[in-house]
Amino acid sequence: TQSTRPQRLLGAVQKNATRGDPRSVVQAIDQFCRQKEWAMNVGDEKGCILDSVVSEVNPATVLELGTYCGYSTVRIASLLPPHAKLITLEFNPDFAAIARQVIAWAGLEDKVHLIEGASGDWIPKMTEQFGVKTFDLVFLDHWKDRYLPDTMLMEECGLLRKGSILLADNVICPGTPDYLEYVRSSPRYESQYFKSHLEYTKVEDGLEKSVFLG
Numbered sequence: 437t438q439s440t441r442p443q444r445l446l447g448a449v450q451k452n453a454t455r456g457d458p459r460s461v462v463q464a465i466d467q468f469c470r471q472k473e474w475a476m477n478v479g480d481e482k483g484c485i486l487d488s489v490v491s492e493v494n495p496a497t498v499l500e501l502g503t504y505c506g507y508s509t510v511r512i513a514s515l516l517p518p519h520a521k522l523i524t525l526e527f528n529p530d531f532a533a534i535a536r537q538v539i540a541w542a543g544l545e546d547k548v549h550l551i552e553g554a555s556g557d558w559i560p561k562m563t564e565q566f567g568v569k570t571f572d573l574v575f576l577d578h579w580k581d582r583y584l585p586d587t588m589l590m591e592e593c594g595l596l597r598k599g600s601i602l603l604a605d606n607v608i609c610p611g612t613p614d615y616l617e618y619v620r621s622s623p624r625y626e627s628q629y630f631k632s633h634l635e636y637t638k639v640e641d642g643l644e645k646s647v648f649l650g
């Protein structure tokens with residue numbers, strides 16, 4: 437039977453990366469995506485912007501919406517201080533199964549809680565299930581039409597505090613126009629666009645960093 441792209445991506449990690457070495461896992465995925473098959477990881481160019489935001493925020497609590505194969509999960513978790521927690525939500529069970537193995541190969545399973553399910557169902561349960569009061573950083577990289585409703589839901593559930601950072605992938609390609617309009621026009625956010633390119637291509641894309649003002 438045919439393998440899937442996520443399965444082939446995992447194979448490239450297991451073949452080319454060193455167990456317990458997150459940077460080699462990131463490098464193996466980028467190499468696979470440049471030389472073999474494109475895949476929708478945030479990628480190396482936008483990944484450097486992600487790294488700089490994570491390092492600047494130095495978050496104790498991170499929420500990632502959209503795990504896919506765990507590429508950005510590994511980038512973020514490898515930069516977290518000890519005892520910091522990253523919760524990542526993935527709707528697609530096949531993606532989640534691959535991501536668990538990629539995260540384990542990087543040796544980061546102790547820093548990461550991967551939840552299989554819908555963001556809309558799980559965001560209201562964060563506090564009761566994980567004892568999280570608020571998130572210092574949220575990385576939005578899931579279904580593009582869920583960015584805005586899930587951001588409003590996080591506000592309603594009190595999961596954002598003054599200074600919480602939202603970092604959103606793909607605000608140009610595929611695009612999240614309603615989300616962009618919201619964070620750029622709302623007096624409750626201070627937004628900044630980091631121009632870049634769609635992973636592994638020359639197509640324009642970028643990350644939007646938005647500070648919740650409370």
Ligand SMILES: O=C(NCCO)c1cc(-c2ccc(F)cc2)cc(O)c1O
Nearest residue numbers: 476477478502504577578579606609610
């Ligand atoms: O749907 C996406 N993520 C949620 C599901 O896991 C996603 C899609 C694309 C993309 C796809 C097809 C194309 F032609 C251009 C872009 C890129 C991304 O970075 C993404 O995160």
Ligand SMILES: [Mg+2]
Nearest residue numbers: 478577605606
């Ligand atoms: Mg993306």
